[in-house]
Amino acid sequence: MSETDTLARPVRLALLGAPNCGKTSLFNALTGGRAKVANYPGVTVEYRKGEFSLPDGQIVELLDLPGVYGNTGKSMDERIAIDAVNGRLSGERAPDAIVFMLDAAHIETHLHNVLQAKNYGLPIILVLNMMDMAARDGLNIDIPALGQELGIPVINCVAVRASGRAPLLDFLTEWTGDVEHGSAAVPKSELGDVRELQQRARSATTRSVSRVHQIETFTHRIDKFVLHPVLGLFILLGILFVMFQAVYTWSGPAMDMIESGIGWLQGVVSAVLPDGLLQSLIVDGMIAGVGAVLVFLPQIIILFAFILLLEASGYMARAAFLVDSIMAKAGLNGRAFIPLLSSFACAIPGVMAARTIEQERDRLTTIMIAPLMTCSARWPVYFLIIGAFIPEGRVGVFSQQGLVAFGLIIVGIVFAFIMAAIFKRTLARGESSGLLIELPSYKSPVFKDYLRGLYDRGMIFVNRAGRIILPASVVIWVLTTFPRNAVSINETFAGMIGNIILPVLQPIGFNLEMSISLIPAMAAREVAVSSLATIYAVQGEMVEGQMTDIIASQWSMATGLAFLAWFVFAPQCLSTFAIIRKETNSWKWPLFAFSYLFVLAYLAAAVTYHTAVAFGLG
Ligand SMILES: Nc1nc2c(ncn2[C@@H]2O[C@H](COP(=O)(O)OP(=O)(O)OP(=O)(O)O)[C@@H](O)[C@H]2O)c(=O)[nH]1
Numbered sequence: 001m002s003e004t005d006t007l008a009r010p011v012r013l014a015l016l017g018a019p020n021c022g023k024t025s026l027f028n029a030l031t032g033g034r035a036k037v038a039n040y041p042g043v044t045v046e047y048r049k050g051e052f053s054l055p056d057g058q059i060v061e062l063l064d065l066p067g068v069y070g071n072t073g074k075s076m077d078e079r080i081a082i083d084a085v086n087g088r089l090s091g092e093r094a095p096d097a098i099v100f101m102l103d104a105a106h107i108e109t110h111l112h113n114v115l116q117a118k119n120y121g122l123p124i125i126l127v128l129n130m131m132d133m134a135a136r137d138g139l140n141i142d143i144p145a146l147g148q149e150l151g152i153p154v155i156n157c158v159a160v161r162a163s164g165r166a167p168l169l170d171f172l173t174e175w176t177g178d179v180e181h182g183s184a185a186v187p188k189s190e191l192g193d194v195r196e197l198q199q200r201a202r203s204a205t206t207r208s209v210s211r212v213h214q215i216e217t218f219t220h221r222i223d224k225f226v227l228h229p230v231l232g233l234f235i236l237l238g239i240l241f242v243m244f245q246a247v248y249t250w251s252g253p254a255m256d257m258i259e260s261g262i263g264w265l266q267g268v269v270s271a272v273l274p275d276g277l278l279q280s281l282i283v284d285g286m287i288a289g290v291g292a293v294l295v296f297l298p299q300i301i302i303l304f305a306f307i308l309l310l311e312a313s314g315y316m317a318r319a320a321f322l323v324d325s326i327m328a329k330a331g332l333n334g335r336a337f338i339p340l341l342s343s344f345a346c347a348i349p350g351v352m353a354a355r356t357i358e359q360e361r362d363r364l365t366t367i368m369i370a371p372l373m374t375c376s377a378r379w380p381v382y383f384l385i386i387g388a389f390i391p392e393g394r395v396g397v398f399s400q401q402g403l404v405a406f407g408l409i410i411v412g413i414v415f416a417f418i419m420a421a422i423f424k425r426t427l428a429r430g431e432s433s434g435l436l437i438e439l440p441s442y443k444s445p446v447f448k449d450y451l452r453g454l455y456d457r458g459m460i461f462v463n464r465a466g467r468i469i470l471p472a473s474v475v476i477w478v479l480t481t482f483p484r485n486a487v488s489i490n491e492t493f494a495g496m497i498g499n500i501i502l503p504v505l506q507p508i509g510f511n512l513e514m515s516i517s518l519i520p521a522m523a524a525r526e527v528a529v530s531s532l533a534t535i536y537a538v539q540g541e542m543v544e545g546q547m548t549d550i551i552a553s554q555w556s557m558a559t560g561l562a563f564l565a566w567f568v569f570a571p572q573c574l575s576t577f578a579i580i581r582k583e584t585n586s587w588k589w590p591l592f593a594f595s596y597l598f599v600l601a602y603l604a605a606a607v608t609y610h611t612a613v614a615f616g617l618g
């Protein structure tokens with residue numbers, strides 16, 4: 001590389017620090033990134049690059065890294081961070097300097113890690129983030145004194161506020177120039193083992209940190225209730241319960257609006273275009289298919305409004321703590337909680353989040369059961385079938401439909417635990433470690449981040465409608481419309497394909513339409529819903545977006561319930577298997593996951609169907 005290249009490239013800084021100290025918040029704020037931020041450890045499991053300019057116009061490249069607890073890299077995500085700092089990531093050059101971040105409110109816990117990080121042999125500064133929280137808890141930190149103790153510059157910061165980031169930006173303006181010209185100091189490395197460094201860190205804090213007033217912190221006061229072994233579990237169940245009730249009781253008006261919007265659009269297109277293939281393609285194929293899924297957007301938004309609130313407040317880490325002993329009984333590693341929780345949005349980030357689990361066999365077990373968590377793509381299926389077969393009434397004050405949805409989630413979780421227990425005793429034997437989770441302080445969500453998170457979740461749902469559901473609906477429309485002389489669905493191409501797998505699915509109560517819909521659902525689970533909508537629309541059964549009515553009139557209750565049972569396990573969605581293949585670096589695990597999920601789905605649907613028939617619901 002020539003000297004001019006070296007000069008032309010921007011200074012590269014690596015954001016290193018313990019999990020949950022606010023690295024990604026700073027990264028997003030500076031670079032305009034939209035990476036996920038949440039108030040529990042282990043959110044970031046990949047490295048990410050971004051650029052920003054300093055007040056004087058200098059360009060700086062910033063690396064956001066997964067959190068680390070030390071410098072040894074015990075888990076996959078920590079290794080990524082350490083490799084990044086050492087310049088061992090393929091295709092990436094090493095950073096020029098380290099910005100080490102610490103949560104000021106918990107300064108005692110991780111201070112020795114800064115000392116360790118000096119040994120990377122790069123210029124380094126310490127950013128004390130969450131100074132607002134430290135102030136709330138009555139901590140007084142003498143920053144110049146701390147800098148003296150550590151032998152590196154220390155800067156205070158509140159990553160989530162522009163005014164809180166200003167001191168850091170001012171400092172960087174000076175410092176990165178020095179880094180660029182090689183005149184920034186590389187601190188003297190620290191000798192000694194972890195214990196010695198901890199000792200040194202302790203004496204550094206004694207000299208520079210004091211508590212102004214020894215109050216019982218806000219967090220401690222709340223945790224007395226929330227972490228109580230019995231009361232805590234009731235609070236957790238209560239919260240989940242309210243969440244599902246809200247999903248059902250608040251979504252009605254918005255859904256009605258979307259539904260009438262879709263009906264109106266179909267009406268307009270039918271009026272403008274002459275009867276014929278083009279009109280049918282647009283009205284029965286595209287609008288019916290996409291609309292059937294989009295109508296559930298309000299429910300998805302309400303669901304995530306709760307989940308994101310719980311994540312941002314710091315409650316989720318408490319939930320992990322509460323269920324830890326139950327998870328341990330199933331042989332699950334305590335660290336599995338967060339990956340499994342992430343799988344409620346989608347199994348893909350969930351499978352990736354399992355990187356935080358150190359023991360390989362525990363990571364594999366977690367990956368194998370992640371698809372049993374109710375990902376948001378299943379919701380449209382649940383909403384549709386529940387809407388069709390479960391009356392809207394109430395049991396006491398609770399919405400009946402909300403109860404059933406809650407029940408389905410619980411069945412998924414229970415089976416995940418059962419499967420984990422089985423895997424633990426067969427495939428992935430060995431001891432699991434319990435949960436060592438640092439409980440974050442409670443925080444009120446950063447409003448902007450919260451709204452953006454909610455918007456992003458909504459957009460993911462809507463984008464899938466455009467990217468996956470629309471093309472799938474067109475394909476299904478073609479297959480159900482041709483050949484033109486077909487007099488029933490049986491004679492269409494879709495019917496012919498569906499009839500190949502129908503013999504396998506008929507014994508569990510599935511009909512031809514359902515069999516057809518399961519094939520494109522491999523692309524995404526909610527495509528089952530859009531495909532059913534298109535199939536019924538082409539057959540002329542649909543009247544303006546009333547899918548639930550069609551399903552209720554065409555299927556028996558037993559069939560509907562069997563379909564629900566199938567989707568609790570749903571060996572669907574190729575992307576899930578693709579990510580399992582990537583994260584385990586083998587074909588064995590995705591094939592295994594597919595097979596066991598298929599067997600479970602089949603058995604669950606069979607048992608449900610035949611039980612329902614026995615009760616006269618066939
Ligand atoms: N009050 C306050 N909250 C902050 C500050 N910085 C970050 N947060 C919050 O702290 C939580 C953790 O922030 P993240 O940016 O996800 O932390 P991270 O270091 O990237 O965490 P990992 O990816 O798990 O390593 C989020 O809820 C943020 O909103 C701050 O300066 N003050």
Ligand SMILES: [Mg+2]
Nearest residue numbers: 023024043044
């Ligand atoms: Mg992060």
